[in-house]
Amino acid sequence: MALVTIEDLTSAAKAHKEAVVGIDLGTTFSLAAYVDGDEPEVIRDEDGQVLVPSVVSFTDENAVIVGWPARERGLLDPEHTVFSVKRLIGRGQDDLAKDLGLLPYQVEDAERKLVRIKIRENRLTPQEVSAEILKEVKNRAEKVLDRKVTKTVITVPAYFDDTQRQATRDAGRIAGLDVLRIINEPTAASLAYGLNSKKKGIVAVFDLGGGTFDISILRIANGVFQVLSTLGDTFLGGDDFDRALMDLATAEMKDEHSEDTVRIPVVLQALKQAAEKTKIELTSADTATLSIQLSDPEISYEREVSRSEFNDLIGALVEKTIEFCKTAINDARLTPDRIEEVVMVGGSTRIPLVREKVEEFFGRPLHTELNPDEVVALGAAIQAQILSGGFREMMVLDVTPLSLGLETFGGAMSKLIMRNSPIPTRASEQFTTFVDDQTSVDIHVLQGEREMAEDCRSLGKWKLTDIPPMPANGPKITVTFTLDANGVLKVDAKEDRSGKELSIEVQPSSGLTDEEVERMVKESIEHAKQDVENRQRIDLRNEIDSIRRATVKALEQSQNVCPAELLRTVNYALSDLLAAAELEDIHELQKAIDGFNEASEPLAKLQMDAVAKTALQEAES
C-alpha cells in the first residue's frame, strides 16, 4: 500500500483551491496581484521581481521567450522581438498606418482588417502574442502561490472599444485563463486607492501608461465606486514620449545617414531603447545623453538632451491630456474645483512635466503615494475578490466610454447608447424587411462620437437570420443591444409577430471569430508542453555556455597548480559537453551537464583550496 505523505495531501488541497488573480496587462509591463486575507498584494517571484516586461521574443527554433530575457534579445533579434503589442490588439489596419513605420518587427495586413505580426513563417495575431505574456504571468503566479491559476480579472484602458476588449478576453482564453471580468484600469486603480480608507468624495484618476491614456472621474462613497465620466486616448502614452526623442534622433541622423539606414530594424530597436532610457533619466536629471552604439561602428549617434528640451518635445502631448481632463470634468457635470482628490497612475506619471501640468490644472497636490506601476493590478485583485464573494461592502458602477449605434441609410451613425452611460445597459431598435420573404437583415454596429459611420469604429456586421417569411415590411424585428459589466456588446433579435428568436452571425470587423479563437485555444494547449520544453532547452544551453566560460577561465588560472592529468580530463569533458550542446533532448542535455560537473569536480575543489590558501596567506601577513 502506498503511503500518502502530509505534503502530498496539503499540495493536493492547495492545487484544488484556486486563486483568483488580478492581472494588469500593460503596454510596457505586466504583473499580477491577489488578495491574501484583507489586503491585495502584488505577486513577487523569488528574485523579488514584480514586473514582467510585455515583450515576446521568438527564436530560430520557435521557442517563445517572454519578459526580461525577451527584452534583452531586442537588439539581438529585433525583427522577432515584439513589444507594445497592446497598441495593436483589436485594431484594424487603418488605425495603425501612422506607427508601423517605426516598429522593428513586421506587421502585415491580413483578412478582414486584422493585422498580423510576421514571425518567420508564422503570422501571429496580437491576441496570440498577448496570450504568451499572459501565460508567463500565469506561470509565475502559479509558481509563487503554489496553486493553479485559471480564474482571472484582466484590466484594459477605460477607453478601449468593444473589439479591443473582446480581443483582450480572447488573449486570456488562448492563454488558458477563465477571464471573469474585464475591468477598466482607472476604475481598478480607484479600488486600490479607496480600499480600507474612509475615503469618500469626487476623485479624478489620471492614468498615463506606456501606450494609453485615461482620465476617469469617480464618486467614492460608502464603498461604492461610481464612475461619472471617462475619456482617453488609446494611442497616447510613454511610447509617444519615446517616439518624440526617436524623431529628434532620426531627423539629426539623416544628416549623416540615409533614410534606409535609420529604418534598419536593429537601429530602430536601439533608438527605441535609447529613447526610453533617456526619458527615464530626465525624470531625475536635468540633462541626459541620448546615444546608440551598434556593432557596426559606422552607425552611431550621440547627443545631450536637456529636460527643458524634452519638455518642449512632449509639451503638446501633455497638453492633450489636460484637454481631456477638462472635457471629462464637463461630461461629469462638474467643474475642476469640485474634484477633491487626484490620483496618478501609470509609469509615465513620473515625468516631471506631467506632474507639473496636472497639479497646475487641478490646483491641488497629487496622490503619488501609491506605486503607479502596481496600483492597477492591486485593484484588479480587489475586483477578483469581489467576484469571489469578498469585500461585500464594495461595489463598482462603471460606464461605457463610447457611444454605440448603427449605420443608417446615407451612412450616418445613429446613436443608441450614449457614452458615459452606466453599465450594464440596454437599448432596442426596430427593423423590418424590404423584400417579400426576406429571411435575413444585416446591421452594421459602430462605436464613436462622430456623425458619419465611416468616422466611427466599426465593430462589425451582425447578420440576423431565420426571419419567418412574410411580405415586405411585415416582420417587426426588435434588436436589443446589451452592454454587460465588461462593457462588451451582446446582440439579441426577435421577430415580435411570431415571437421567434433570430439567429445571429457575427462578422467582426477586425476581431477574431469564435471559431478562430477556439482553434487558437486548442493549438495553445497542444503547444504548451512543447513551449515549456523549448524554454528548458534554451536555459540548459545557456547554462552550458556559462560553464564553458567559467571553465576556460579556471583552466587558465589553474595551469600552474593543476596536475596535467586533471587538465586533460577536464578539457576532454568540456569538449564532450560542448558537443552535447547541439542535442535537442533536454534530458540528454541535463545528463551532459551533470556528467561534466562530476568530471570537473577535482578542478573545482582545487580552485577552492587555492582560494582558501590565498585568503589564509593574506590573513597571516
Add this chain to the structure above:
Amino acid sequence: MAVESMPSTEATTCPNCEQKEGDHPLFCTGCGHLFPEDEGANHFALFGLTPSFDIDEGELELKLIDISRRFHPDFFATSDAEQQKLSLQYSASLNTAHQVLRDPFERAEYLVQLFGGKQSSEDKSIPEGFLQKTMLLRMKLEEAVEDNDESAIDALNQQVINESEELLRGMSELFERLNNEDGERNSILAQARMDLNATKYIRNLIHDSSGLQRPDA
C-alpha cells in the same frame, strides 16, 4: 415625493431560501435570489416609485445605489447561469430606467407613454407662436456669437434656460392634474404632447448653442 414600496402581490416564496414574504417582486429580501419576471416592470416600479413627474432627483440617486446592490452582476459571479442572466437583465433595466427618470424631459416623455398618450411621431403639434420664438432666439444667438458679444450671449442663454424651466413647470402641473384626475385625461395628455414637442426645439437649441460657443469641440 410619492414613494411607496412595491404593492405586494401574492406572497412569493423564495425558491432559494424559502422565505415567505418579500416586498420586491424581483428579488428575495432575505437571501438576494433573483426571481424571473412575468412582464416588464415599468421604470418607476423598478425604483419602487409610483409614476409621477415630481421626483426628488437626489433621492433617486440614492435608490439607484441601493437597488444596484441587489442586481449587480459582480454579486452573482458565483451563482448559476439563470441567476447571472437575470442579474444582467435587471441591472440593464435599472440603469436604463435611471437614465430616463433622472432627466425631466425623458421622464415626462415616458409618463406620456405610460398614460397612453401619443408619441411624437403621431402628433407633431407645438404651441402657437413657439416655433417663431425659437427661431428668433437661435438667430440672435448666432449673431451674438459672431459679434463676440459676451453679455448678449449670456442674456440669450438665460432666456433659453427660462423657456426650458417654464415648460418644465407646465409639465409638472399637467401631471399633477393627471394624477388627481382633474380634467379630461386625453386633453391633458394632448397638451403634454404639445409641450414635449416644444421642449425638443429648446433642447436642440441648447445643444446647438453650446456647439456654436465651442466651435472646436
